[in-house]
Amino acid sequence: MRTSGPLDAETILSATEDVLRRHGPAKATVVDVGKALGVSHAAVYKHFPSKTALREAVSRRWLNRDRDGLAAIVGDTGIPAPQRLRSWLAALLTSKRAKAHDDPELFAAYKILVTEDSSAARDHVADLLGQLAAILADGMADGSFRSADPAESARAVFTATTRFHHPGLAGGWKDPGIEQELDVICTLLLDGLRAAPPRPASTGRGGSHGHP
Amino acid sequence: MRTSGPLDAETILSATEDVLRRHGPAKATVVDVGKALGVSHAAVYKHFPSKTALREAVSRRWLNRDRDGLAAIVGDTGIPAPQRLRSWLAALLTSKRAKAHDDPELFAAYKILVTEDSSAARDHVADLLGQLAAILADGMADGSFRSADPAESARAVFTATTRFHHPGLAGGWKDPGIEQELDVICTLLLDGLRAAPPRPASTGRGGSHGHP
DNA sequence: CAGGTTTCAGAATGTGTATTCTGTAACCCG
DNA sequence: CGGGTTACAGAATACACATTCTGAAACCTG
Numbered sequence: 294m295r296t297s298g299p300l301d302a303e304t305i306l307s308a309t310e311d312v313l314r315r316h317g318p319a320k321a322t323v324v325d326v327g328k329a330l331g332v333s334h335a336a337v338y339k340h341f342p343s344k345t346a347l348r349e350a351v352s353r354r355w356l357n358r359d360r361d362g363l364a365a366i367v368g369d370t371g372i373p374a375p376q377r378l379r380s381w382l383a384a385l386l387t388s389k390r391a392k393a394h395d396d397p398e399l400f401a402a403y404k405i406l407v408t409e410d411s412s413a414a415r416d417h418v419a420d421l422l423g424q425l426a427a428i429l430a431d432g433m434a435d436g437s438f439r440s441a442d443p444a445e446s447a448r449a450v451f452t453a454t455t456r457f458h459h460p461g462l463a464g465g466w467k468d469p470g471i472e473q474e475l476d477v478i479c480t481l482l483l484d485g486l487r488a489a490p491p492r493p494a495s496t497g498r499g500g501s502h503g504h505p
Numbered sequence: 506m507r508t509s510g511p512l513d514a515e516t517i518l519s520a521t522e523d524v525l526r527r528h529g530p531a532k533a534t535v536v537d538v539g540k541a542l543g544v545s546h547a548a549v550y551k552h553f554p555s556k557t558a559l560r561e562a563v564s565r566r567w568l569n570r571d572r573d574g575l576a577a578i579v580g581d582t583g584i585p586a587p588q589r590l591r592s593w594l595a596a597l598l599t600s601k602r603a604k605a606h607d608d609p610e611l612f613a614a615y616k617i618l619v620t621e622d623s624s625a626a627r628d629h630v631a632d633l634l635g636q637l638a639a640i641l642a643d644g645m646a647d648g649s650f651r652s653a654d655p656a657e658s659a660r661a662v663f664t665a666t667t668r669f670h671h672p673g674l675a676g677g678w679k680d681p682g683i684e685q686e687l688d689v690i691c692t693l694l695l696d697g698l699r700a701a702p703p704r705p706a707s708t709g710r711g712g713s714h715g716h717p
Numbered sequence: 718c719a720g721g722t723t724t725c726a727g728a729a730t731g732t733g734t735a736t737t738c739t740g741t742a743a744c745c746c747g
Numbered sequence: 748c749g750g751g752t753t754a755c756a757g758a759a760t761a762c763a764c765a766t767t768c769t770g771a772a773a774c775c776t777g
Contacts, residue, residue, distance in 0.1 A: 322768060336721060449689045453665040461673045477661045485697030534738060548751060
């Protein structure tokens, strides 16, 4: 099946992506990948140390396509930060949902990474948090948002929108009202980010939890 | 094993709960429940139409214990709504985490209900949303929160805190910083709920999603 | 000697059959 | 006749055994 030349990592990754798409992460084997390349499975192991590493590399590439799409929104400093945040979160949902729907097998592979807490998944989250933080920092700089640690705020926003991007909750993305649901939460979060700290009287802030 | 008298639903539920705890939802059988009661498995079917119904009933009871504990916080109108909201969410995390940790098998049974979208799970969520809405309504009445539809706001707050109560994400509850993480999000949400609608100029509200 | 091959051990997975479980029915009994 | 029993069919599960897969090694070759 291989047309010419020596095997390189990119070629293997593409073949693996195809195999994964065809058979799914549960049934895809390294032998299949070799077969797709017209090569023995051991040849694949010359380029990747393990099946796991191979799967990770494929997912990484696949996830980076999302990331790069979202980066365009982050970089579009023409529109104000609050709107950009909204767009970014909506686009995150859209692209995740598209992946889950159009590429269920690769999505399943990604889910495995997340449950195994692999570095690929962690890095992806870190990338997204970085993008969020960039938007928030812009907004804080121009006064749209009140000043705070952009990284901490980014994590809060990301966590508060878990239901719209966590792969384990993908089942709920086909819900009809989901876009509006995200909209409501965006509004709530934007109000929270924008709010001036309330009159510093005792309005119940502070570390005390627990039932009194 | 049954000490006396005729079998009633409550007795069966308790026995089932024990069996579930011992064997887990995957291995527990109706025959086991019968054995625990000193009765044939068919006797159980005189009181419950199916194994699924039995599992649901057990989970319902188990979940209602959570709900009743949280209701105490809702009813404690002595403390201001914002603080009550904080306490309620913290207590929700605490009790869910306790259940996941102390009763892993029953928790697994509950997880099954959620993934199957059973009525027991839906009802439980509805109960919690009701409690949240009550707190929010109180806060709106006394001016702590700006006026809005309490039910819609409740859903937003509930969704925004998904990571702290959704059983599918229980793995993250042992995270050391989780209490603080919840705290940060509480603060953000409370600010959002409290915020006066910002100057009605064009600060980017409205239904437009998608990458521009 | 980079980049491929065949071969192999032990782990993982599949397969096909025996057993167990669910849910129903027909049957007792106090 | 409510509340229990045993008996049973078909679905689900467990188990033992055969196959396949992973990853490593030793071995070719331009």
